[in-house]
Amino acid sequence: MLGDQTWVLTGAAGRIATSVRPALAEQVARLRLVDLVPVTPEHDREESVVADLRDPVAMREVIAGADGVLHLGGLADEAPFDHLSGINIVGTFNVLEAARRAGVARCVYASSNRVTGFYPVSKVVEPDMPTRPDSLYAVSKVAGEGLASLYADKFHLSVIAIRIASFEEAPFDRRHLSTWLSPRDCQAAFLAAMRATDVTYAVFYAVSANTRGWWDLTPGYRLGFHPVDNAEDYAGKIELGPEPSPEYPQGGTNASPERTLPYL
Secondary structure, three states, X not given: OOOOOEEEEEOOOOHHHHHHHHHHHOOOOEEEEEEOOOOOOOOOOEEEEEOXXXXXXXXXXXXXXXXXXXXXXXXXXXXXXXXXXXXXXXXHHHHHHHHHHXXXXXXXXXXXXXXXXXXXXXXXEOOOOXXXXXXXXXXXXXXXXXXXXXXXXXXXXOEEEEEEOEEOOOOOXXXXXXXXXXXXXXXXXXXXXXXXXXXXXXXXXXXXXXXXXOEOOHHHHHOOOOOOOOHHHHHHHOOOOOOOOOOOEOOHHHHOHHXXXXXX
């Protein structure tokens, strides 16, 4: 049970962490909020710590004594590779290593659907298929999943990687009809990852139950994630534009050279 546990939430000031935090805090005795900026606790079950993912000593200090870690910290979009590698890759290593040293029971790693963004829209993608990252950002998330898998296999650290979809209050373009993740379903995904039992390493897509979805949701179902919202309910309100070709990448414009060239 989670009710007597302490969990660490990295990236606590971020958009997704801010949305899911109330639901997470209700499940645990203590939620330790970690970010580069102060995050104001909302009740006595929360505490705030300012720390940098790139600082291994700081990560060991904030994770010491924790039962679980929700690692949402990092850069969330395309950026120069040295920035991405320092924060998203080295930072994730520091979190996992601190968790190993602390004997943490579960790490939940916030990955991204964009690790498979070069698969075509005509393909249903399963989490165990080879990654096809659509950007430097996605490469950093592939590396994070690799570190998570290594720590699970080598050190028996229980890790669940969540490939987060398009997190929005409501879908607003054609791609979102396949990739939308509602706030309610996002909360459900993280709660399922926290509660799942008998897991060494697992990966699933956190996405709403969209009629036009591209990803196999079976692995999430097995872990207790059952999304309920559907982007199709908004289809009549969205300007869809022309139908993409079957070979168009699932990452959309994120897969274009123009998206990455400014950072090279």
